[in-house]
Amino acid sequence: MNQKPVAVIGAGLSGLCCARMLVKHNVDVVVLEAQDDIGGRVRTDHVDGFLLDRGFQVLQTAYPEAAAQLDYRSLQLQHFEPGALIRTEGRMVEMSDPWRRPSKLLSTAFNGIGTLSDRLKLAKLRWHVTHTSDEDLWQEAESTTQEYLSKACGLSSDMIDRFFRPWFAGVFLEKELTTSGRFFRFLFRIFAMGNTSLPAQGMGAIPRQLAAALPPSTIRLSTPVDSLTDSGRVRLRNGESIDCRAIVLAVEGPEASRLTGGRIRSPEARATSCFYYAAPQAPLSDAMLVLNGDNQGPVNNLCVVSNVAKSYAPAGQSLISVSVVGGSVSDSEDVEHGVRRQLKEWFGSLVDSWTLLKRYDIRYALPSQPAHFRDGVSLPVRLDNGIYHCGDYSETASIQGAMISGRKAAETLLADLSIAL
Numbered sequence: 140m141n142q143k144p145v146a147v148i149g150a151g152l153s154g155l156c157c158a159r160m161l162v163k164h165n166v167d168v169v170v171l172e173a174q175d176d177i178g179g180r181v182r183t184d185h186v187d188g189f190l191l192d193r194g195f196q197v198l199q200t201a202y203p204e205a206a207a208q209l210d211y212r213s214l215q216l217q218h219f220e221p222g223a224l225i226r227t228e229g230r231m232v233e234m235s236d237p238w239r240r241p242s243k244l245l246s247t248a249f250n251g252i253g254t255l256s257d258r259l260k261l262a263k264l265r266w267h268v269t270h271t272s273d274e275d276l277w278q279e280a281e282s283t284t285q286e287y288l289s290k291a292c293g294l295s296s297d298m299i300d301r302f303f304r305p306w307f308a309g310v311f312l313e314k315e316l317t318t319s320g321r322f323f324r325f326l327f328r329i330f331a332m333g334n335t336s337l338p339a340q341g342m343g344a345i346p347r348q349l350a351a352a353l354p355p356s357t358i359r360l361s362t363p364v365d366s367l368t369d370s371g372r373v374r375l376r377n378g379e380s381i382d383c384r385a386i387v388l389a390v391e392g393p394e395a396s397r398l399t400g401g402r403i404r405s406p407e408a409r410a411t412s413c414f415y416y417a418a419p420q421a422p423l424s425d426a427m428l429v430l431n432g433d434n435q436g437p438v439n440n441l442c443v444v445s446n447v448a449k450s451y452a453p454a455g456q457s458l459i460s461v462s463v464v465g466g467s468v469s470d471s472e473d474v475e476h477g478v479r480r481q482l483k484e485w486f487g488s489l490v491d492s493w494t495l496l497k498r499y500d501i502r503y504a505l506p507s508q509p510a511h512f513r514d515g516v517s518l519p520v521r522l523d524n525g526i527y528h529c530g531d532y533s534e535t536a537s538i539q540g541a542m543i544s545g546r547k548a549a550e551t552l553l554a555d556l557s558i559a560l
């Protein structure tokens with residue numbers, strides 16, 4: 140019997156999904172993680188009784204891979220109200236989802252955002268994505284999201300600028316909407332078909348659930364990998380080296396590029412900053428996302444997180460998350476002043492009682508996935524010399540993409556080891 144382990148480098152969602160599947164098939168695995176905890180980009184910090192996800196993020200329950208791999212019931216998912224509030228021209232306007240909240244059909248139809256013709260086009264878009272399979276959506280003509288919304292769907296610039304732009308800027312972490320229109324359609328379908336949710340114990344509960352299926356000694360934390368050798372060994376930064384049966388890279392795109400000497404192309408990074416405030420009184424009672432429909436000022440979107448999941452804040456307090464994306468992302472103090480100034484415009488003197496709990500500046504939040512990012516020759520999961528790779532950059536920049544890429548890497552490796560699935 141071959142005693143050498145498979146080394147999975149990275150304990151983010153892709154690495155954990157890969158390791159889990161290998162372990163399920165009795166393969167000896169060691170997961171090497173540079174950070175002091177698992178989760179990669181999906182981690183939750185506990186600060187003064189608040190749960191702070193490292194950057195505002197949510198789980199879409201309709202992600203097929205997440206639905207297959209996660210036990211939603213034990214995550215105790217807390218759902219957002221469908222739709223969004225749009226802050227525009229000095230007021231809050233509700234853009235509800237009339238398919239799920241039919242009672243709000245009329246108020247949404249006449250909320251002053253876009254035209255009635257936009258409503259029909261939106262209905263057509265929704266019908267299209269919910270009646271087309273994932274596979275077929277990915278085969279459709281490609282363009283940027285901006286081109287798709289304006290040219291293919293024919294939506295007005297008012298509807299795009301005040302609703303779609305801030306919504307999807309918060310998803311893609313770029314405001315120009317140059318991200319793939321195919322990816323947009325896939326996500327729009329996911330939003331339409333399931334809930335947008337938070338686990339009661341924070342997003343970090345997702346990797347914890349995945350890791351629970353691994354034997355305790357499988358994961359080595361604070362163990363950064365320095366390099367890979369030609370003879371299939373992993374060299375750690377502490378000087379140790381590990382002889383492996385195979386290696387799975389489950390690291391961010393730029394790190395995968397470094398470890399493979401540029402064989403994997405480093406994707407451009409999408410950045411975001413997230414500000415968490417503790418408030419004695421919530422400025423809104425809705426469990427909804429608030430979008431900046433004016434596209435001015437640093438704030439792109441905001442959420443009273445504790446309205447969605449009470450467990451995110453201690454009793455008697457509210458947790459507010461504010462996201463900054465695109466050109467406004469910078470770690471300077473000016474941004475924070477700008478955020479507070481804008482919040483005061485929105486909510487008045489209430490904001491004076493808010494305390495900044497923590498600020499996260501995330502330089503590499505997502506790999507950029509522009510139009511046509513899947514065209515051309517894609518790099519196979521198996522590189523040479525027993526090296527495999529996975530991660531969101533190799534599928535889609537999402538929880539779904541990371542999880543499915545981990546499963547695919549494990550399936551390819553198991554087939555190479557002649558282990559039946």
Ligand SMILES: Cc1cc2nc3c(=O)[nH]c(=O)nc-3n(C[C@H](O)[C@H](O)[C@H](O)COP(=O)(O)OP(=O)(O)OC[C@H]3O[C@@H](n4cnc5c(N)ncnc54)[C@H](O)[C@@H]3O)c2cc1C
Pocket residue numbers: 148149150151152153154171172173174177178179180181193194195196197198199362363364365389390391394411501503504505529530531532535536537538539540541
């Ligand atoms: C702020 C933010 C908001 C997001 N919002 C959403 C959302 O709402 N919905 C959604 O679907 N997706 C969202 N995402 C994207 C999603 O979180 C990621 O696509 C996914 O978590 C990526 O997982 P991964 O395993 O590919 O990479 P990662 O999570 O980055 O994991 C890579 C791991 O490799 C480790 N590593 C790197 N180099 C080394 C080394 N040399 N040695 C050992 N270990 C190493 C890293 O420490 C890390 O733990 C968001 C991401 C961010 C940052």
